[in-house]
Amino acid sequence: MNPHPQILRPRTLNVVVQPGQLLPEHSHQVKLYSERRVVDAWYWGDLPAALPGRLRKAVAYLVPVDDRDENRTHHVVTRFDWFEDMEAFNLVPDTFGTDAEDVYRGRELMDWVKHPAIRQLLSDVFTEPDVFFNYWTATHRPLAEAGSLVRNAVVFGEHLRNRTFLTRDLLDLGIAYAVLRDIGNVWYQTSDDSPNTRRKALSGMLQKLKGPLAHFKSTCPEYAPILRELLLAPARPITDRRAQILLRYASEVPEHDGPLIVDHASW
The missing domain is CATH 2.40.50 (OB fold (Dihydrolipoamide Acetyltransferase, E2P))
Structure with a gap:
């Protein structure tokens, strides 16, 4: 030097x-x-x-x-x-995704959430190193394109956000579900898409995120059981009406495997 x-x-x-x-x-x-x-x-x-x-x-x-x-x-x-309380999802660099648009829209989607406990949950999840570094290139299902995990979260979350007749808290919870519903694929990437493999991924995700989910349960007892029902939906029946509503909207959105359409005007 x-x-x-x-x-x-x-x-x-x-x-x-x-x-x-x-x-x-x-x-x-x-x-x-x-x-x-x-x-x-x-x-x-x-x-x-x-x-x-x-x-x-x-x-x-x-x-x-x-x-x-x-x-x-x-x-x-x-x-x-x-600062342990700094929101981790807002610190993710644009370069982490296969496309900077994926990271930008993913950050913006989580930053739209207003409910304090739900924002804290998302920050706690993205403070986990594997999630912070690898969420942005993971796939939402076997053999899908790299980055499809965040792209599908964004497409569903933006679709849901426009349902303004839902309460703001329920919209926030739905966005958390959009971000977390396939997050087990961060750790369990495989070409096998059998029900048994999906159960293992779900079980592993619940174990990996045990701390953030437990903290959310203690700080948000009203919405934590609904989120748990949503995350367990592939394996268990849904009984909560609000969870049923969010799952219905999720079913309206087709899987998205290509690049996101650039449209920042809606933000």
């Missing part, structure tokens, strides 16, 4: 922090993920251990350093302010 680099204007970013290699003199290589970009940076200081199955989220104070000898800009983090 140039011994006399030019220090540029400092900035702050809301980020997911992924520690890398521990270097001499107690420095760390870190990768920072935010909505618009992924930044490789250096940090001198202690990094707190992440909770099991959780990502670290923080405000990063960045100093860009322009190294003209190497014709590149390095980034140094001077401080992290750690």
Whole structure:
């Protein structure tokens, strides 16, 4: 590195922090993920251990350093302010999907949710590393195109959102269902689409998301049983009328395996 680099204007970013290699003199290589970009940076200081199955989220104070000898800009983090409550789904970079449109529309769909406990559920789910990194390229069924999981969530969620005669809380719950209904495929990708395989994926998903779902049950006892009925719908009968309504709307939307049509006007 140039011994006399030019220090540029400092900035702050809301980020997911992924520690890398521990270097001499107690420095760390870190990768920072935010909505618009992924930044490789250096940090001198202690990094707190992440909770099991959780990502670290923080405000990063960045100093860009322009190294003209190497014709590149390095980034140094001077401080992290750690925020466990930062919403993880709004930190997913556009580059994570097979198409930036998929990620943009997926983020916007979740950000439309207003109910505090349902927003918290979605953030808790996307704080799980496998979901944060892999949801955007997973498939909604065996042999479908990569990225079809988020595209089908978006198509159903946007269809549902326009049903303005439903209560806002029920619309929010329906969007959570759209995002979560096939999320087991993040962990269980297989060419076998048998009922037994689908049951294993469902069971595995409930186990992987046990923490977020338990927290949602404790903070939202009115809607947690409805969401559970919806997620178990392939294996169990539906008894709640509100869950039946949401499933009926889900049945109106055909599977979507191609790219999303670009239409930001509706947002």
